[in-house]
Amino acid sequence: MVTLSDIPGRVLLVGAGKMGGAMLEGWIGLGLEPARIAVIDPGPPSEVAALLEARGVALNPLNGGPPAVMLLAVKPQVAPEVLAKVAPLAGPQTLIVSVMAGRTLGFLEAAFAPGTAVVRSIPNTPAAIGRGVTVAVPNAAVTPTQMSIADALLRASGGVEWVEEEALIDVATAVSGSGPAYVFLLAEALAAAGAQAGLPADMADRLARATVAGAGELMIRSGIEPAQLRKNVTSPNGTTAAALAVLMDEERGFVPLLTEAVLAAARRSRELAG
Numbered sequence: 071m072v073t074l075s076d077i078p079g080r081v082l083l084v085g086a087g088k089m090g091g092a093m094l095e096g097w098i099g100l101g102l103e104p105a106r107i108a109v110i111d112p113g114p115p116s117e118v119a120a121l122l123e124a125r126g127v128a129l130n131p132l133n134g135g136p137p138a139v140m141l142l143a144v145k146p147q148v149a150p151e152v153l154a155k156v157a158p159l160a161g162p163q164t165l166i167v168s169v170m171a172g173r174t175l176g177f178l179e180a181a182f183a184p185g186t187a188v189v190r191s192i193p194n195t196p197a198a199i200g201r202g203v204t205v206a207v208p209n210a211a212v213t214p215t216q217m218s219i220a221d222a223l224l225r226a227s228g229g230v231e232w233v234e235e236e237a238l239i240d241v242a243t244a245v246s247g248s249g250p251a252y253v254f255l256l257a258e259a260l261a262a263a264g265a266q267a268g269l270p271a272d273m274a275d276r277l278a279r280a281t282v283a284g285a286g287e288l289m290i291r292s293g294i295e296p297a298q299l300r301k302n303v304t305s306p307n308g309t310t311a312a313a314l315a316v317l318m319d320e321e322r323g324f325v326p327l328l329t330e331a332v333l334a335a336a337r338r339s340r341e342l343a344g
């Protein structure tokens with residue numbers, strides 16, 4: 071098994087914003103030597119800049135030779151101009167790992183020299199606490215060793231699922247990449263609904279956060295199916311059943327709404343392909 075310290079050279083992170091910064095934290099937390107990391111970002115957020123400074127990670131270095139891995143974490147919309155600038159920093163052995171939504175293997179391959187090894191992946195922000203999940207697909211040039219290296223880098227953020235069919239990445243983006251936002255919205259909506267129904271707003275907020283976090287943790291730790299955990303809350307003809315009659319309405323309920331949302335996100339991922 072390849073570990074972070076087995077990576078044969080530097081890891082160059084291009085774009086140290088919310089996602090890149092979260093991954094960087096994971097790598098450092100798991101013991102990737104700061105001297106083996108470099109970051110390219112004209113203006114990283116202050117907390118990332120502070121982490122780089124505190125750990126002595128090079129920011130915008132002018133040289134250093136081709137990295138073992140270049141991880142691309144800029145917005146997909148600026149990818150063409152950013153890749154034009156950073157592509158010359160890659161060598162023939164450099165493995166490219168992208169976490170950019172939408173940007174395809176074909177787009178990435180065209181930005182680098184022919185035969186470059188490229189992994190397209192989609193992580194999510196719970197990466198910041200090592201509880202993310204990433205879905206990844208390699209191109210034909212990725213060797214088994216490079217795949218293990220990519221896996222080690224991505225696994226620092228949480229679980230990793232490798233797929234062979236690239237089209238699945240757009241759907242995974244809509245489910246797990248964007249998914250934390252849906253869960254946070256659920257917490258916001260539950261708090262707002264509780265306040266509207268009469269709870270003091272700050273108490274509604276605390277209850278909603280604790281409920282979402284506790285339910286998520288119970289699902290993970292118990293290993294019980296979500297549907298069974300839902301049934302465990304639902305007493306016959308009780309309060310939950312009254313709420314679920316609204317939320318599980320086949321036409322206006324949560325399932326058709328979330329299905330529409332996921333399809334919209336997957337469509338947007340395909341549009342970002344460029």
Ligand SMILES: NC(=O)C1=CN([C@@H]2O[C@H](COP(=O)(O)OP(=O)(O)OC[C@H]3O[C@@H](n4cnc5c(N)ncnc54)[C@H](OP(=O)(O)O)[C@@H]3O)[C@@H](O)[C@H]2O)C=CC1
Nearest residue numbers: 085086087088089110111113143144145146169170171193
């Ligand atoms: N946020 C998320 O939940 C997820 C994001 N992603 C993907 O991760 C990527 C980054 O998203 P996110 O972290 O949210 O976005 P951010 O805007 O937080 O991060 C992007 C970073 O790249 C920097 N940047 C801009 N121009 C350059 C450049 N020329 N060279 C190097 N860095 C540059 C930005 O600086 P500045 O702010 O000054 O422009 C910013 O710090 C996107 O492609 C997104 O699709 C994937 C999965 C989940």
Ligand SMILES: O=C(O)[C@@H]1CCC=N1
Nearest residue numbers: 170171243247248249
């Ligand atoms: O909203 C976005 O486009 C990015 C990709 C997945 C999560 N955030």
